[in-house]
Amino acid sequence: MTDSKRVGVISLGCDKNRVDTEKMLAFLKQKHTLVSSLDDAEIIIINTCAFLESSREEAIAEIFSANEYKKKGSAQKIIVTGCLPQKFIKELFDELIEVDAFMGVSDYHEICSVIDRIYQGERINAVGVARGECGKARVLTTQNYAYLKIADGCSNHCTYCLIPFIRGKYRSVPTKDLIEEVKGLGQVNELILVAQDTAKYGLDLPEKTTLKQLVSQLTSLDSVKSLRLLYCYPENLTDELIEEIKNNPKVLKYIDIPLQHADDGVLKLMNRKGTGEGYLQLIEKLKREIPEIAIRSTFIAGFPRESEQAFNNLLEFIKKAKLFNAGFFAYSCEDGTSAARIDGQIEEKIKLQRLKKLYAQQKKVVKDNNKKLIGKTFLVVAEGFDENELVYYGRAYFNAPDIDGKVFFFSSDEVEYGKYYQVKITQATGYDLYGERL
Numbered sequence: 001m002t003d004s005k006r007v008g009v010i011s012l013g014c015d016k017n018r019v020d021t022e023k024m025l026a027f028l029k030q031k032h033t034l035v036s037s038l039d040d041a042e043i044i045i046i047n048t049c050a051f052l053e054s055s056r057e058e059a060i061a062e063i064f065s066a067n068e069y070k071k072k073g074s075a076q077k078i079i080v081t082g083c084l085p086q087k088f089i090k091e092l093f094d095e096l097i098e099v100d101a102f103m104g105v106s107d108y109h110e111i112c113s114v115i116d117r118i119y120q121g122e123r124i125n126a127v128g129v130a131r132g133e134c135g136k137a138r139v140l141t142t143q144n145y146a147y148l149k150i151a152d153g154c155s156n157h158c159t160y161c162l163i164p165f166i167r168g169k170y171r172s173v174p175t176k177d178l179i180e181e182v183k184g185l186g187q188v189n190e191l192i193l194v195a196q197d198t199a200k201y202g203l204d205l206p207e208k209t210t211l212k213q214l215v216s217q218l219t220s221l222d223s224v225k226s227l228r229l230l231y232c233y234p235e236n237l238t239d240e241l242i243e244e245i246k247n248n249p250k251v252l253k254y255i256d257i258p259l260q261h262a263d264d265g266v267l268k269l270m271n272r273k274g275t276g277e278g279y280l281q282l283i284e285k286l287k288r289e290i291p292e293i294a295i296r297s298t299f300i301a302g303f304p305r306e307s308e309q310a311f312n313n314l315l316e317f318i319k320k321a322k323l324f325n326a327g328f329f330a331y332s333c334e335d336g337t338s339a340a341r342i343d344g345q346i347e348e349k350i351k352l353q354r355l356k357k358l359y360a361q362q363k364k365v366v367k368d369n370n371k372k373l374i375g376k377t378f379l380v381v382a383e384g385f386d387e388n389e390l391v392y393y394g395r396a397y398f399n400a401p402d403i404d405g406k407v408f409f410f411s412s413d414e415v416e417y418g419k420y421y422q423v424k425i426t427q428a429t430g431y432d433l434y435g436e437r438l
Contacts, residue, residue: 004031006033007032007033007045008038008041008044009044009047010038010044010046012046012055012059013049015402016196017049017082018147020105022138024047026135026137027109028045031112039069041074041075042076043075043076043078044066044070045081046059046066046080048062048083048085049084050086051162052334053334063099064098079103079115080096081107082103083166086104086105089125101117106128106129106130106132106133106134107134129168130152133177136180138181146185147192147193148192149173150173150198151170152195153167153168154170154197155170156170156196156197159339162336167196170204175205175214182221192227192401193211193227193228194230195231196231199237200233201214210241211232212240215229215251226251229251230256230400232257234259234274235274242285245290254293254296254397254400256297257296262276266305270303276317279321280320283321283323294398296324296326296327296404297326299326299328300328300330304333304345305342315357318358322365322369328358329355330355370428370433371428374426377422377423378407379396379420380409381420385415386408391409391434392410392437396423407432408435423437
């Protein structure tokens with residue numbers, strides 16, 4: 001058996017991947033020592049994303065960077081885990097000879113035995129099939145909030161997406177397992193539910209539970225102070241779930257609804273189930289039922305056959321929807337997806353031009369939205385101090401970590417990170433707000 005080693009871990013990609021990394025860290029911690037600097041690591045593990053070409057390029061770059069530590073002798077072994085080997089192991093194993101072992105998206109529980117084997121001289125392909133969650137114990141890598149992956153995989157088969165080919169069909173985690181996992185996290189200021197489609201939760205389980213029921217059970221735990229919902233597909237956003245968001249005081253009045261487009265023809269080509277008009281009606285309903293709700297979404301520009309009219313329909317939708325925040329991405333043509341075989345692929349230059357127009361339009365929407373917040377007071381969790389601005393910063397209920405703006409605030413008294421403070425908004429700049437602690 002291998003002696004305890006110093007292990008450094010790099011986690012790439014989305015928050016769902018972060019949860020996988022945290023579970024792998026829990027397995028590693030049973031035998032090995034976790035280090036925060038790669039300079040101190042004998043083993044470097046890279047948990048990868050492979051959703052887009054850009055994410056695959058980032059992963060490969062990190063592998064080559066890790067190999068520099070190996071060349072100079074500070075690191076001894078490199079292990080690559082996650083989405084990249086899960087989908088592309090046939091191409092990677094013979095090409096990336098710098099890597100000592102590859103593992104997939106559901107193999108993290110085997111990490112210590114894989115380390116034993118590579119120190120016995122083996123070079124390993126330990127990629128298995130995508131299956132259930134590998135454990136409940138985690139080593140948290142976030143402060144003030146924690147992600148909870150309530151399902152893995154996807155069965156929607158959007159024509160542009162590789163997720164079903166990487167992570168398999170949609171698989172909800174049983175409620176009792178999720179509750180046990182959350183209890184193991186200790187006190188959580190903000191529990192953030194994630195999955196490829198959180199609103200679809202439980203429909204595949206024998207007991208046919210729902211996201212509404214899961215939210216109710218999780219918020220009944222004393223250790224959960226608040227709960228945030230990300231990635232709720234619109235077709236599964238039920239009246240019962242909206243009612244839960246509205247009436248449950250622990251549920252933050254915030255929701256992320258990935259819409260991807262608003263032109264009916266493009267939505268059909270994407271194999272999305274909604275329509276632009278239907279999406280507007282859903283947004284209006286949410287705002288009517290929950291006036292303070294902050295709605296976020298994501299959209300793809302330059303999908304195959306996206307005509308000027310189709311793009312203008314999307315642009316007009318952004319004006320009308322007045323979303324609190326939105327992310328925009330240029331369509332990435334991924335081999336193996338149905339969309340890659342559609343004729344009428346859009347030039348990269350046109351994609352980027354359309355992307356720029358979408359961001360410009362949403363910036364106007366954000367400016368108008370933020371003006372309405374000036375003079376209002378919000379509860380803000382303090383997360384740090386900006387040395388340039390000489391003010392503290394944190395997040396209100398309308399700021400999800402990493403993807404939304406921040407609230408910067410002045411305080412004459414000392415501020416404790418992780419604590420909540422009443423902040424009166426006095427100014428808005430871009431996506432960020434500025435205020436004073438009361």
